[in-house]
Protein backbone atom coordinates (compact mmCIF):
# COMPACT_ATOMS: atom_id res chain seq x y z
CA UNK A 1 0.00 0.00 0.00
CA UNK A 2 1.60 3.33 -1.01
CA UNK A 3 2.10 5.93 1.69
CA UNK A 4 0.17 9.19 1.80
CA UNK A 5 3.31 10.92 0.59
CA UNK A 6 3.61 8.61 -2.44
CA UNK A 7 -0.08 9.01 -3.26
CA UNK A 8 0.15 12.78 -3.03
CA UNK A 9 3.27 12.89 -5.18
CA UNK A 10 1.49 10.72 -7.74
CA UNK A 11 -1.35 13.27 -7.80
CA UNK A 12 1.09 16.07 -8.42
CA UNK A 13 2.80 14.09 -11.19
CA UNK A 14 -0.59 13.59 -12.77
CA UNK A 15 -1.25 17.33 -12.66
CA UNK A 16 2.10 17.95 -14.29
CA UNK A 17 1.29 15.38 -17.00
CA UNK A 18 -1.97 17.17 -17.65
CA UNK A 19 -0.14 20.48 -17.61
CA UNK A 20 -2.50 21.83 -14.97
CA UNK A 21 -1.46 24.47 -12.49
CA UNK A 22 -3.91 24.37 -9.60
CA UNK A 23 -2.65 27.64 -8.08
CA UNK A 24 -4.84 30.02 -10.09
CA UNK A 25 -7.79 27.61 -9.88
CA UNK A 26 -7.67 27.43 -6.08
CA UNK A 27 -7.02 31.12 -5.77
CA UNK A 28 -9.94 32.10 -7.99
CA UNK A 29 -12.38 29.54 -6.65
CA UNK A 30 -11.64 30.52 -3.07
CA UNK A 31 -12.81 34.04 -3.85
CA UNK A 32 -16.25 32.74 -4.70
CA UNK A 33 -16.80 30.86 -1.42
CA UNK A 34 -18.84 32.13 1.52
CA UNK A 35 -16.11 31.51 4.03
CA UNK A 36 -13.70 34.08 2.68
CA UNK A 37 -13.71 37.67 3.81
CA UNK A 38 -13.21 39.14 0.40
CA UNK A 39 -11.60 42.24 1.74
CA UNK A 40 -8.86 40.26 3.41
CA UNK A 41 -8.24 38.23 0.30
CA UNK A 42 -8.52 41.13 -2.10
CA UNK A 43 -5.85 42.96 -0.11
CA UNK A 44 -3.44 40.23 -1.10
CA UNK A 45 -1.25 40.46 -4.10
CA UNK A 46 -2.37 37.95 -6.73
CA UNK A 47 1.09 36.48 -7.25
CA UNK A 48 1.58 35.97 -3.52
CA UNK A 49 -1.80 34.29 -3.26
CA UNK A 50 -0.90 31.90 -6.03
CA UNK A 51 2.47 31.24 -4.43
CA UNK A 52 0.52 30.45 -1.26
CA UNK A 53 -1.10 27.42 -2.96
CA UNK A 54 2.35 26.03 -3.74
CA UNK A 55 3.39 26.67 -0.19
CA UNK A 56 0.35 24.90 1.25
CA UNK A 57 0.95 21.86 -0.98
CA UNK A 58 4.62 21.81 -0.01
CA UNK A 59 3.68 21.89 3.66
CA UNK A 60 1.18 19.09 3.22
CA UNK A 61 3.96 16.98 1.73
CA UNK A 62 6.05 17.69 4.83
CA UNK A 63 3.14 16.63 7.00
CA UNK A 64 2.80 13.43 4.99
CA UNK A 65 6.48 12.73 5.60
CA UNK A 66 6.01 13.08 9.35
CA UNK A 67 7.86 16.39 9.43
CA UNK A 68 5.03 18.87 9.88
CA UNK A 69 7.03 22.09 10.08
CA UNK A 70 5.02 23.15 13.11
CA UNK A 71 7.48 25.86 13.94
CA UNK A 72 7.07 27.59 10.61
CA UNK A 73 3.30 27.47 10.91
CA UNK A 74 3.14 28.56 14.52
CA UNK A 75 5.76 31.32 14.53
CA UNK A 76 5.44 32.64 11.04
CA UNK A 77 2.44 31.74 8.92
CA UNK A 78 -0.38 31.77 11.44
CA UNK A 79 0.61 35.03 13.18
CA UNK A 80 1.17 36.65 9.77
CA UNK A 81 -2.33 35.61 8.73
CA UNK A 82 -3.82 36.66 12.07
CA UNK A 83 -2.50 40.13 11.34
CA UNK A 84 -4.08 40.07 7.89
CA UNK A 85 -7.44 39.17 9.47
CA UNK A 86 -7.60 35.56 8.29
CA UNK A 87 -10.01 33.60 10.49
CA UNK A 88 -10.51 29.91 11.20
CA UNK A 89 -13.46 29.42 8.79
CA UNK A 90 -11.30 30.83 6.00
CA UNK A 91 -8.62 28.20 6.62
CA UNK A 92 -11.23 25.45 6.57
CA UNK A 93 -12.84 26.91 3.44
CA UNK A 94 -9.48 27.23 1.78
CA UNK A 95 -8.62 23.58 2.31
CA UNK A 96 -12.05 22.51 1.07
CA UNK A 97 -11.54 24.49 -2.11
CA UNK A 98 -8.11 22.96 -2.61
CA UNK A 99 -9.45 19.43 -2.16
CA UNK A 100 -12.34 20.04 -4.51
CA UNK A 101 -10.06 21.50 -7.19
CA UNK A 102 -7.80 18.45 -6.89
CA UNK A 103 -10.78 16.14 -7.14
CA UNK A 104 -12.15 17.90 -10.23
CA UNK A 105 -8.86 18.10 -12.02
CA UNK A 106 -7.67 14.59 -11.19
CA UNK A 107 -10.93 12.88 -12.16
CA UNK A 108 -10.47 9.10 -12.02
CA UNK A 109 -7.04 9.47 -10.45
CA UNK A 110 -8.81 10.87 -7.36
CA UNK A 111 -9.46 7.38 -6.05
CA UNK A 112 -10.41 6.42 -2.53
CA UNK A 113 -6.86 6.07 -1.22
CA UNK A 114 -5.69 9.28 -2.84
CA UNK A 115 -8.64 11.22 -1.44
CA UNK A 116 -8.03 9.73 2.01
CA UNK A 117 -4.35 10.72 1.91
CA UNK A 118 -5.06 14.37 1.01
CA UNK A 119 -7.90 14.65 3.50
CA UNK A 120 -5.85 13.14 6.30
CA UNK A 121 -2.94 15.51 5.76
CA UNK A 122 -5.10 18.62 5.35
CA UNK A 123 -6.92 17.70 8.57
CA UNK A 124 -3.58 17.34 10.35
CA UNK A 125 -2.42 20.71 9.08
CA UNK A 126 -5.68 22.41 10.03
CA UNK A 127 -5.33 20.95 13.51
CA UNK A 128 -1.94 22.60 13.94
CA UNK A 129 -3.27 25.91 12.58
CA UNK A 130 -6.22 25.67 14.99
CA UNK A 131 -3.84 25.30 17.91
CA UNK A 132 -1.91 28.41 17.01
CA UNK A 133 -4.53 30.79 15.75
CA UNK A 134 -5.23 33.84 17.90
CA UNK A 135 -8.31 33.23 20.08
CA UNK A 136 -9.86 36.47 18.79
CA UNK A 137 -9.80 35.41 15.18
CA UNK A 138 -10.93 31.84 15.86
Ligand code: HEM
Pocket residue numbers: 036037040041042043044045046048049052055056059077081084086090091092094
Ligand atom coordinates in the same frame (compact mmCIF):
# COMPACT_ATOMS: atom_id res chain seq x y z
C1 HEM B 1 -3.79 27.03 4.80
C2 HEM B 1 -2.72 27.57 5.26
C3 HEM B 1 -2.03 28.77 4.67
C4 HEM B 1 -0.69 28.87 4.46
C5 HEM B 1 0.41 27.83 4.77
C6 HEM B 1 -0.45 30.16 3.86
C7 HEM B 1 0.79 30.65 3.49
C8 HEM B 1 1.02 31.90 2.97
C9 HEM B 1 2.31 32.40 2.56
C10 HEM B 1 3.63 31.61 2.66
C11 HEM B 1 2.14 33.68 2.11
C12 HEM B 1 3.21 34.63 1.58
C13 HEM B 1 3.74 35.38 2.75
C14 HEM B 1 4.84 36.31 2.39
O1 HEM B 1 4.53 37.38 1.89
O2 HEM B 1 5.98 35.96 2.64
C15 HEM B 1 0.74 34.00 2.27
C16 HEM B 1 0.18 35.24 1.96
C17 HEM B 1 -1.16 35.55 2.12
N1 HEM B 1 -2.17 34.71 2.53
FE1 HEM B 1 -1.93 32.78 3.10
N2 HEM B 1 -1.65 30.83 3.74
C18 HEM B 1 -2.65 30.01 4.22
C19 HEM B 1 -4.01 30.30 4.27
C20 HEM B 1 -4.60 31.50 3.93
C21 HEM B 1 -6.01 31.78 3.97
C22 HEM B 1 -7.08 30.79 4.40
C23 HEM B 1 -6.19 33.05 3.57
C24 HEM B 1 -7.54 33.70 3.50
C25 HEM B 1 -7.81 34.91 3.12
C26 HEM B 1 -4.88 33.62 3.27
C27 HEM B 1 -4.60 34.90 2.84
C28 HEM B 1 -3.36 35.41 2.52
C29 HEM B 1 -3.12 36.79 2.10
C30 HEM B 1 -4.16 37.90 1.97
C31 HEM B 1 -1.73 36.86 1.85
C32 HEM B 1 -0.96 38.12 1.46
C33 HEM B 1 -0.55 38.14 0.04
C34 HEM B 1 0.29 39.39 -0.19
O3 HEM B 1 1.34 39.52 0.43
O4 HEM B 1 -0.12 40.21 -0.98
N3 HEM B 1 -3.93 32.64 3.49
N4 HEM B 1 0.08 32.91 2.78
